[in-house]
Amino acid sequence: MATDNSPPRIRLILIMAFGTVGTLFVLKFVFDSYFTDMWEGEAKAKMAPALELAKLHEEETKKLTGSPIPIDKAISELSSKGRESSALIAPQPSTDDGPLVGWKEGQRALQAKAAETNAAHEPAVAGGDASTTTTTGAAATKGDAGVNAPPPAAGGAKDAGAAAPPAAAHDGGH
Numbered sequence: 001m002a003t004d005n006s007p008p009r010i011r012l013i014l015i016m017a018f019g020t021v022g023t024l025f026v027l028k029f030v031f032d033s034y035f036t037d038m039w040e041g042e043a044k045a046k047m048a049p050a051l052e053l054a055k056l057h058e059e060e061t062k063k064l065t066g067s068p069i070p071i072d073k074a075i076s077e078l079s080s081k082g083r084e085s086s087a088l089i090a091p092q093p094s095t096d097d098g099p100l101v102g103w104k105e106g107q108r109a110l111q112a113k114a115a116e117t118n119a120a121h122e123p124a125v126a127g128g129d130a131s132t133t134t135t136t137g138a139a140a141t142k143g144d145a146g147v148n149a150p151p152p153a154a155g156g157a158k159d160a161g162a163a164a165p166p167a168a169a170h171d172g173g174h
Contacts, residue, residue: 064071077085084090 067074069077078089
């Protein structure tokens with residue numbers, strides 16, 4: 001087995017180390033210069049004169065200075081009389097009843113309506129057997145836990161008692 005017993009070539013190691021550090025030092029400045037040039041070029045391209053913005057500022061200035069009432073007078077009038085001084089900015093009652101639908105009637109009423117809708121879509125049973133049809137006025141809801149639910153049918157309908165939980169599942173008081 002052959003081993004190398006020659007002394008380390010320190011001079012070659014130092015030359016390679018300093019050469020590598022010098023090359024990295026020079027490359028850092030080259031890359032920084034390239035990045036700066038590219039960044040400044042992009043910034044100049046984006047800083048082109050904004051003609052649309054200038055036109056918008058011009059129109060806004062015309063509206064502010066060309067109004068029938070000077071802006072200082074309008075500000076003082078608004079601060080002294082409030083929003084009711086002008087019909088344009090006075091508060092108006094909303095005519096949108098959408099947010100009140102579920103709020104006013106409550107969750108229980110919505111569930112009763114859903115049960116009525118489901119009962120209306122169920123097919124009528126021939127012969128009018130009362131034990132297999134659900135009553136629309138006394139539909140079971142989450143709070144009832146099946147208290148007003150019709151009794152389960154004895155083999156008549158497929159899902160007669162499946163919608164209402166058993167009476168033993170009542171949670172007591174709310």
